[in-house]
Amino acid sequence: MKKKYLFLFNLIIIFSIVTSCGTKEVKRPETIEFCFRDGIPALTVAKLMKEDPIIAENITINYGMQKSPDLLVSKILKEEADIAIVPSNLAAQAFNKGLSYKLIGTSTWGTIYLASTEDIESFEELKDKEIYAFGKGLTPDLVLRFVLSQNGINPDEDVKLTYLNSASEVGPAFISGKTNIALLAEPLATNIMMKKDDAKIIFDLNKEWSNITGTDKGYPQASLIIKSDLIEDNIKFVEKFIDLYEKSIEWANENPEELGDYAEELELGVEKKVIMQGIERINIGSFPIKDSKKEYEIYYDSILDFAPDYIGGKIPDEEIYFEK
Known part of the structure; x- marks a missing residue:
């Protein structure tokens, strides 16, 4: 009788092993x-x-x-x-x-730049100028204000920042001559450089950030x-x-x-x-x-x-x- 139970027990174990080996885990998509x-x-x-x-x-x-x-x-x-x-x-x-x-x-x-039709080589030359900008209170504005202030320019007193609703509005205003200095972001900056012959990048704000903070890559x-x-x-x-x-x-x-x-x-x-x-x-x-x-x-x-x-x-x- 014991041999019979032992045989059945071994049979159950063998069956369990065989069936488990033959079953693959199905992963849900x-x-x-x-x-x-x-x-x-x-x-x-x-x-x-x-x-x-x-x-x-x-x-x-x-x-x-x-x-x-x-x-x-x-x-x-x-x-x-x-x-x-x-x-x-x-x-x-x-x-x-x-x-x-x-x-x-x-x-x-960083892909934000200051562009101008004027030959501006130092931040000091920005004093009393109007800059068309975008993204008030957001990254473009914060980076611009940080770079200006760290270069001795009070963004609320030394320059006039005119904010438009979006970067896409700044480009046409710059191209049409409403402003001679504009805050531009890529890929719009390149697009404008290709359309406006007298436009040039005067400051790469990522490089300026890097110079100020001592970081290798900017922000x-x-x-x-x-x-x-x-x-x-x-x-x-x-x-x-x-x-x-x-x-x-x-x-x-x-x-x-x-x-x-x-x-x-x-x-x-x-x-x-x-x-x-x-x-x-x-x-x-x-x-x-x-x-x-x-x-x-x-x-x-x-x-x-x-x-x-x-x-x-x-x-x-x-x-x-x-x-x-």
């Missing part, structure tokens, strides 16, 4: 929402969008290009984006609000962020994605002509001729966060002095950063 603005941020994603590589089995990336900053901000504040390219101040804001995003690296460095204008849950639950996917995104940035810098083709085909909001003419001013590259923490700390510290609410009231601690 998952869609990762990757959100970013059109224009320069989209250029850093162009290679990924065009080639759409399979990074992990059963995972699909939805490339959600947003046409306005408000739509992008909404995606972040509602935590609808799993991965996103955002203004670096928004990365700090999200972290300080307790939202589950980590800062991975820099997508683009981090836009950053890649990823949800903490995605990092914790699917680290292999995240690491492979980061590698491919970094290669996409490198490729964009090294292949402006092909990048222009991709941009026009994918309707990324930048013309091929502008990319080819202005690739250096577009200022993408130098991605890894491990090489740029000093730049972020100085950037956030500078903003804290000017507009603390812009980064959520405090400088984010080390927990904001993720290094693969």
Whole structure:
């Protein structure tokens, strides 16, 4: 009798082993929402969008290009984006609000310039001049005010800052001659240089920021962020994605002509001729966060002095950063 029970017991064990070995774990299909603005941020994603590589089995990336900053901000504040390219101040804001995003690296460095039809070689020569600007209270305005003040120019007393509603309004005003000095952002700056023969860049504000702060790269204008849950639950996917995104940035810098083709085909909001003419001013590259923490700390510290609410009231601690 005991032998009979022992035989049945062994049979059950063997059956269990056989059936478990023959059963594969079925992974549910998952869609990762990757959100970013059109224009320069989209250029850093162009290679990924065009080639759409399979990074992990059963995972699909939805490339959600947003046409306005408000739509992008909404995606972040509602935590609808799993991965996103955002203004670096928004990365700090999200972290300080307790939202589950980590800062991975820099997508683009500063792309804001002062242009003029006049031969201006020093900041002192800007005194009593009118400057058409945009983005009041936002990154362009904060960077302009910081650079002016650090060069001995009181932005509220020594110059007249005339703010228009958007960067796209400043360009036509400058071209038409309403102002001789304008704050321009890429890719609009290159577009205007190509249309207005007597226009010239008088100050690269990213370089000026770098000179003032002693940083190598300037200020981090836009950053890649990823949800903490995605990092914790699917680290292999995240690491492979980061590698491919970094290669996409490198490729964009090294292949402006092909990048222009991709941009026009994918309707990324930048013309091929502008990319080819202005690739250096577009200022993408130098991605890894491990090489740029000093730049972020100085950037956030500078903003804290000017507009603390812009980064959520405090400088984010080390927990904001993720290094693969």
